[in-house]
Amino acid sequence: MSVVEWRGVNVPESRTIRGGADGRRVPGAEPATARPRSLPQESLPPNTPVASAPLLTACLHARRATAILVTVPDPNDQHLMRRAIELARASVRAGGGPFGCVIARDGRTIAEGHNRVTLANDPTAHAEIVAIRAACAKLGTFQLDRCTVYASCEPCPMCLGAIYWARAQRLVFACTRTDAASIGFDDDRIYRELERATAARELQTETLLRDEGLEAFRDWSSTPDRREY
Ligand SMILES: [Zn+2]
Numbered sequence: 001m002s003v004v005e006w007r008g009v010n011v012p013e014s015r016t017i018r019g020g021a022d023g024r025r026v027p028g029a030e031p032a033t034a035r036p037r038s039l040p041q042e043s044l045p046p047n048t049p050v051a052s053a054p055l056l057t058a059c060l061h062a063r064r065a066t067a068i069l070v071t072v073p074d075p076n077d078q079h080l081m082r083r084a085i086e087l088a089r090a091s092v093r094a095g096g097g098p099f100g101c102v103i104a105r106d107g108r109t110i111a112e113g114h115n116r117v118t119l120a121n122d123p124t125a126h127a128e129i130v131a132i133r134a135a136c137a138k139l140g141t142f143q144l145d146r147c148t149v150y151a152s153c154e155p156c157p158m159c160l161g162a163i164y165w166a167r168a169q170r171l172v173f174a175c176t177r178t179d180a181a182s183i184g185f186d187d188d189r190i191y192r193e194l195e196r197a198t199a200a201r202e203l204q205t206e207t208l209l210r211d212e213g214l215e216a217f218r219d220w221s222s223t224p225d226r227r228e229y
Helices: 075-093 127-139 157-165 177-182 187-194 210-221
Strands: 100-105 108-114 147-153 170-175
Touching: 075 100, 075 108, 075 127, 075 147, 075 170, 100 127, 108 127, 127 147, 127 157, 147 177, 157 187, 177 187
Parallel strands: 147 170
Antiparallel strands: 100 108, 100 147
16 A cells, blocks of 8 residues: 655645545546655645644645545555445435445454434434444454544544544545535534634633643643553
């Protein structure tokens, strides 16, 4: 598996690589041999977060970028992504949302998940969360080292955060948050909310009793045998 270093924020369209998430080139794409390992630093604003390939090879904040950087095609990737998409379609037939997820390590499936929000009355039961929980239960750990997450759609902020927390090595997705928005899902809206100052968000947010809350942090910091994560 070859990977492509990716810098994901405000990438000028001319410097993105056009391609499908299945790795196939599309019209207008640069030749694979011309694919840069990284984009020029000068194309990025100061303090731009950089996601390197071992951590993340997919779009995070490319609101202005219209294309997704892709990894070099791998038969395992396509097979596993097609399974994630199959799970998404099966979820629809079962009455759930159109999202599926596969978590794999070394090309082998560890766990699968599909959206169960309405079926389980659980707003957190997104396909990725379901799959992460199943994978962690199966592996008996809270971290998914060396794992790749195949999501049928770009993860929402909750799921993306969970993928980071699980320390997955890599993320691959098919549809985009914009695609999801086009059929009424809030992923893109929530991403945009996160870009706003806390006080400007739709969610009324306040802070209270910070000094007392910090007591728990002091407890943690003074616990020598704490299990960090
Ligand atoms: Zn999600």
